[in-house]
Amino acid sequence: MSQRGSMVGIDIGGTFVKCGLIVGSRVTMEQRIPTARSSTPRSLQDGIVEAVRSFTHRVDKRIEGVGIGIPGLVRYPEGVVRSCVNLTGWRDVPLKRLLKRRLGLPVEVDNDVHVMTLAEWTYGAGRGASNLVCLTLGTGVGGGLVLDGRLIRGWTGSAGEVGHFPVQENGPRCPCGGIACLERYVGNQEVIQWVKAELARGVRSQIPQLVGGQLKRLTPEVIDQACRLGDPLARQTWIRVGHRIGLTLAGVVNLLNPERIVIGGGIAKAGKWLFEPLKATVRRRAMRGLRQVSIVPANLGVSAGIIGAALLVREG
Amino acid sequence: MSQRGSMVGIDIGGTFVKCGLIVGSRVTMEQRIPTARSSTPRSLQDGIVEAVRSFTHRVDKRIEGVGIGIPGLVRYPEGVVRSCVNLTGWRDVPLKRLLKRRLGLPVEVDNDVHVMTLAEWTYGAGRGASNLVCLTLGTGVGGGLVLDGRLIRGWTGSAGEVGHFPVQENGPRCPCGGIACLERYVGNQEVIQWVKAELARGVRSQIPQLVGGQLKRLTPEVIDQACRLGDPLARQTWIRVGHRIGLTLAGVVNLLNPERIVIGGGIAKAGKWLFEPLKATVRRRAMRGLRQVSIVPANLGVSAGIIGAALLVREG
Numbered sequence: 001m002s003q004r005g006s007m008v009g010i011d012i013g014g015t016f017v018k019c020g021l022i023v024g025s026r027v028t029m030e031q032r033i034p035t036a037r038s039s040t041p042r043s044l045q046d047g048i049v050e051a052v053r054s055f056t057h058r059v060d061k062r063i064e065g066v067g068i069g070i071p072g073l074v075r076y077p078e079g080v081v082r083s084c085v086n087l088t089g090w091r092d093v094p095l096k097r098l099l100k101r102r103l104g105l106p107v108e109v110d111n112d113v114h115v116m117t118l119a120e121w122t123y124g125a126g127r128g129a130s131n132l133v134c135l136t137l138g139t140g141v142g143g144g145l146v147l148d149g150r151l152i153r154g155w156t157g158s159a160g161e162v163g164h165f166p167v168q169e170n171g172p173r174c175p176c177g178g179i180a181c182l183e184r185y186v187g188n189q190e191v192i193q194w195v196k197a198e199l200a201r202g203v204r205s206q207i208p209q210l211v212g213g214q215l216k217r218l219t220p221e222v223i224d225q226a227c228r229l230g231d232p233l234a235r236q237t238w239i240r241v242g243h244r245i246g247l248t249l250a251g252v253v254n255l256l257n258p259e260r261i262v263i264g265g266g267i268a269k270a271g272k273w274l275f276e277p278l279k280a281t282v283r284r285r286a287m288r289g290l291r292q293v294s295i296v297p298a299n300l301g302v303s304a305g306i307i308g309a310a311l312l313v314r315e316g
Numbered sequence: 317m318s319q320r321g322s323m324v325g326i327d328i329g330g331t332f333v334k335c336g337l338i339v340g341s342r343v344t345m346e347q348r349i350p351t352a353r354s355s356t357p358r359s360l361q362d363g364i365v366e367a368v369r370s371f372t373h374r375v376d377k378r379i380e381g382v383g384i385g386i387p388g389l390v391r392y393p394e395g396v397v398r399s400c401v402n403l404t405g406w407r408d409v410p411l412k413r414l415l416k417r418r419l420g421l422p423v424e425v426d427n428d429v430h431v432m433t434l435a436e437w438t439y440g441a442g443r444g445a446s447n448l449v450c451l452t453l454g455t456g457v458g459g460g461l462v463l464d465g466r467l468i469r470g471w472t473g474s475a476g477e478v479g480h481f482p483v484q485e486n487g488p489r490c491p492c493g494g495i496a497c498l499e500r501y502v503g504n505q506e507v508i509q510w511v512k513a514e515l516a517r518g519v520r521s522q523i524p525q526l527v528g529g530q531l532k533r534l535t536p537e538v539i540d541q542a543c544r545l546g547d548p549l550a551r552q553t554w555i556r557v558g559h560r561i562g563l564t565l566a567g568v569v570n571l572l573n574p575e576r577i578v579i580g581g582g583i584a585k586a587g588k589w590l591f592e593p594l595k596a597t598v599r600r601r602a603m604r605g606l607r608q609v610s611i612v613p614a615n616l617g618v619s620a621g622i623i624g625a626a627l628l629v630r631e632g
Contacts, residue, residue: 073605082605131471143571147461147468147475154463154573155447156605164603165567168484177604178566250494251481255459255568257470287480288493289389289398289472 006061007313008052010068011112011305012087017044019051020306021059025123027303029055041081041093049102065106066099067312069115069305076157079109085140108312110153112305113160116298117144118151118315119308120262124300129260133252134298135162136265137245141183147256151315163187165248182248186241188266192218195237205233220267227273238273246281253286253293264298271297322377323629324368326384327428327621328403330455333360335367336622337375341439343619345371357397357409365418381422382415383628385431385621392473395425401456424628426469428621429476432614433460434467434631435624436578440616445576449568450614451478452581453561457499463572467631479503481564498564502557504582508534511553521549536583543589554589562597569602569609580614587613 006028011018014035021029031054033047052066072084079096100107110118117134120126126134132146141163145152152159163183164176171180184190196215199205207226211217226234249261261282267274275295283291300307322344327334330351337345347370349363364382372379388400395412416423433450436442442450448462457479461468468475479499480492487496500506512531515521523542527533542550565577577598583590591611599607616623 129471131475145463145572147463147470148466150464150466152463152572155445155575155609156573158603158606159447159463159571159573161570161573161603164570165481166563166601169563176570177607178570178601181570247482247485251567252571254477254480254492254494254497255475255571256461256468257472257475257477259471285482285494287474287477290474291493293471 005064006059007064007310008055008066009306009308009310010048010051010066011115011309012044012068012070012084013305014071017047018306019048019055020303020310021055021061021063022307022310025307027306029059030306035087039087040089041095041098044087045095045099045102048099052103052105063105065108065313066103067115067309068095068099068107068109069112069309069312070095070109071112074109074111074157076110076114076153077108079107081109082156106313108315110309110312111144111157111160113142113144114151114153115308115312116264116304117146117160117262117308118311119300119304120264120298121146121151122311123307124304125262125296125298126260129258131256131258131260133162133249133256133258133261134160135245135249135261135263136298137186137263137267138265139188141186141245142265145256147258162248162252165251167244167248182244185244186267188220191220191223191237191241191267194240195223195233198233198236203233206231207233220270224270224273227270235273238270239277241267242274242277243281246278247285249278249295250282250285253282253290257290258293261293261295262298263295264304268297321380322375323380323626324371324382325622325624325626326364326367326382327431327625328360328384328386328400329621330387333363334622335364335371336619336626337371337377337379338623338626341623343622345375346622351403355403356405357411357414360403361411361415361418364415368419368421379421381424381629382419383431383625384411384415384423384425385428385625385628386411386425387428390425390427390473392426392430392469393424395423397425398472422629424631426625426628427460427473427476429458429460430467430469431624431628432580432620433462433476433578433624434627435616435620436580436614437462437467438627439623440620441578441612441614442576445574447572447574447576449478449565449572449574449577450476451561451565451577451579452614453502453579453583454581455504457502457561458581461572463574478564478568481567483560483564498560501560502583504536507536507539507553507557507583510556511539511549514549519549522547523549536586540586540589543586551589554586555593557583558590558593559597562594563601565594565611566598566601569598569606573606574609577609577611578614579611580620584613
């Protein structure tokens with residue numbers, strides 16, 4: 001019994017390569033391969049081919065195609081992975097062409113934040129908006145843009161890098177080659193470093209207690225936990241991060257005139273502690289006529305990666 | 317004898333309302349009405365109706381439609397002028413609907429920088445690029461975006477305001493409601509103020525002599541003149557302005573991944589004195605993979621306004 005609309009979505013993350021069989025917005029089957037075991041272009045292809053075969057065997061559905069989200073620079077629509085954040089040995093790999101040949105199915109490859117944007121736009125918090133900015137806050141700050149009803153790729157496929165807008169003229173160097181990029185102020189590591197520096201200069205907080213005195217165990221989740229306990233340093237952390245992001249988003253609002261901004265990723269779990277100062281800064285700083293932009297959390301969670309990857313097949 | 321492709325383009329400037337009869341990229345006939353005489357919505361409409369009629373009578377061409385570029389916020393595609401920079405009494409004027417009724421022809425209305433972008437993209441320095449950022453440097457700093465092959469309007473029609481990206485957290489207030497917007501550092505008045513301040517603190521320059529000691533006669537053109545004479549203050553002015561614009565453009569390059577940036581407007585006449593430091597900053601500050609973006613001067617000159625306005629008719 002064949003059912004139209006079954007697609008495979010693949011999300012290459014830092015820990016796992018997630019492979020899902022997707023029907024519409026539903027994940028009907030899922031497999032995970034540790035990324036460490038599939039980190040070369042060759043082993044990743046083998047893992048994907050195996051997963052697709054096992055889906056094909058286990059269900060009696062026709063698979064329309066395979067979509068892949070990669071944390072790196074992807075030349076779209078050619079599907080050439082120019083470089084990849086977590087994986088080594090990836091330089092100008094024509095993943096789309098290689099996999100298409102092995103699978104005999106349509107294959108699409110794009111950047112993971114573009115894919116997440118596609119998912120949130122189609123089924124999630126971005127639904128119904130023709131002009132949308134998606135942001136992911138984590139180790140890095142990624143972004144995706146939907147403008148006048150289409151996901152924007154840009155000239156070489158990398159449009160959307162909100163995290164690499166400089167916040168001022170001088171500041172820390174960024175691995176991207178720039179200086180004072182937003183990411184260098186609000187990425188996971190930078191946030192943790194700031195909290196440690198505040199503790200080192202004697203600011204009182206429940207955070208050291210929450211990590212049993214071992215500050216190397218400090219994570220954004222611990223800061224969230226302290227926030228809920230009313231810890232002033234933890235709350236100050238998200239106020240500061242929210243304000244910084246809000247300043248750049250005010251500029252993005254002026255430049256792109258979006259209707260909605262969707263924010264996801266680990267740090268976004270801080271919820272209102274982060275969103276309130278962030279929104280307040282956008283409302284205060286953006287051009288008067290544009291402040292009505294709505295700013296909401298992403299709502300597909302970790303499934304956005306495989307759902308959005310599957311959507312590439314339809315879009316392509 | 318009817319000829320396909322004759323359109324009327326109207327460019328509402330600070331001094332003149334220019335009306336042109338356009339065939340392709342050629343201006344075959346032009347009329348100017350002093351803006352002061354047509355500054356109300358009613359008198360502007362009368363002037364436009366009269367100009368279109370005179371074109372119709374004087375040539376035996378069928379006019380396909382009328383396109384209008386307005387220096388202000390325009391809700392596109394409805395063609396409602398929300399506000400206008402130079403003209404008073406303009407608030408939510410449904411110019412497209414009103415003129416369509418009076419002329420019995422298709423009418424399109426958009427922001428003047430969108431219109432200039434459309435012209436440079438179709439016939440000028442932006443030709444052939446699918447991803448293009450256009451910038452106009454003058455009293456204000458305006459911008460237009462072509463992304464993945466389409467002119468971007470955004471949610472309420474105001475996409476492209478590069479001049480209102482904040483360059484840092486604190487700084488001068490901007491009439492837009494923001495703080496430290498790029499425009500507040502590189503707009504005509506700000507540039508002139510800076511030169512005056514430098515002169516006031518004793519910096520030596522040929523500029524005072526060029527204006528016969530009357531600094532109120534200082535304009536960007538005088539700075540250009542001094543630049544060509546080798547005046548160090550004049551050259552320093554464009555280095556400073558170019559660097560400032562370059563910093564924001566580096567962020568715009570990272571965010572939008574354009575293939576080309578086209579820069580026009582009065583200040584752009586400074587030529588290499590401005591473009592060289594501007595390019596140097598973009599090359600140094602943008603993400604490594606994106607620095608090959610080309611940065612070129614606009615090349616349609618003042619005709620871009622009427623040519624681009626005429627193009628709206630075909631696009632609409």
